[in-house]
């Protein structure tokens with residue numbers, strides 16, 4: 001269960017009035033559910049999502065994941081707690097000078113998995129979940145948008161989180177690729193029981209994925225309901241977004257993930273033997289900027 005209790009986040013705006021990006025929001029997200037958060041641009045969706053893993057620390061209020069109050073932890077406690085929370089972004093946020101498998105391994109490194117062979121094996125497992133084991137030695141620039149997002153999902157899953165936060169995960173993708181990525185998210189939720197929180201301005205994403213819907217306007221959650229209400233006779237939401245969702249119905253389409261009999265050791269051996277792609281830039285661990293961006297993204301070093 002994720003519990004946001006009277007969370008507010010205010011940004012200073014120079015001489016102007018401070019911006020109340022999130023304004024006294026309380027929200028309970030059941031463990032293992034898919035929570036959609038929808039609203040127009042500037043409603044405060046991304047800020048609220050970033051409040052959940054404290055990438056954006058709320059100005060006031062409490063954030064709980066299960067029995068742990070994140071807002072009450074010290075830096076080390078928070079660093080550890082964040083390994084339970086994966087996150088993906090509209091822009092994928094992969095590190096460009098790392099291969100696919102190195103991107104995934106990096107999150108395991110930040111999570112303290114010391115044994116390189118274990119990192120490689122777990123990365124291979126995560127990449128298998130999103131069916132991308134044939135691209136492990138490619139660099140992000142060699143992938144399509146959908147493939148990049150799948151790698152980002154694998155990176156988020158590698159540490160076996162309880163929660164996956166998704167910030168506009170399909171906004172940069174075409175409709176077909178969007179459907180594929182949403183299907184992976186639904187599968188991951190069904191297969192592993194990971195709680196998924198999806199921020200979006202796309203109705204389709206809500207209709208395809210969400211168990212519960214929260215509508216945001218001007219920093220507030222102005223309406224929330226279970227997605228099944230959209231099918232219930234007489235259900236009449238008050239917001240324009242809610243009305244639109246009801247008029248258009250929902251189309252839940254979940255298939256169960258069928259895990260294949262992959263020989264991960266064979267993949268690891270193959271990767272080890274092959275080394276980097278011919279002509280590829282080697283991974284330079286001194287590329288401090290990109291590593292720092294990654295760390296900020298993962299929250300690992302904050």
Ligand SMILES: Nc1ncnc2c1ncn2[C@@H]1O[C@H](COP(=O)(O)OP(=O)(O)OP(=O)(O)O)[C@@H](O)[C@H]1O
Pocket residue numbers: 011012019020021039040041042043044045046047048201
């Ligand atoms: N770091 C920041 N500093 C100052 N203002 C910010 C910051 N982040 C967000 N805001 C402001 O807070 C408000 C909510 O922004 P937020 O990005 O959370 O909304 P959103 O619903 O996710 O919008 P979008 O769909 O356009 O991303 C906006 O007015 C935005 O300009």
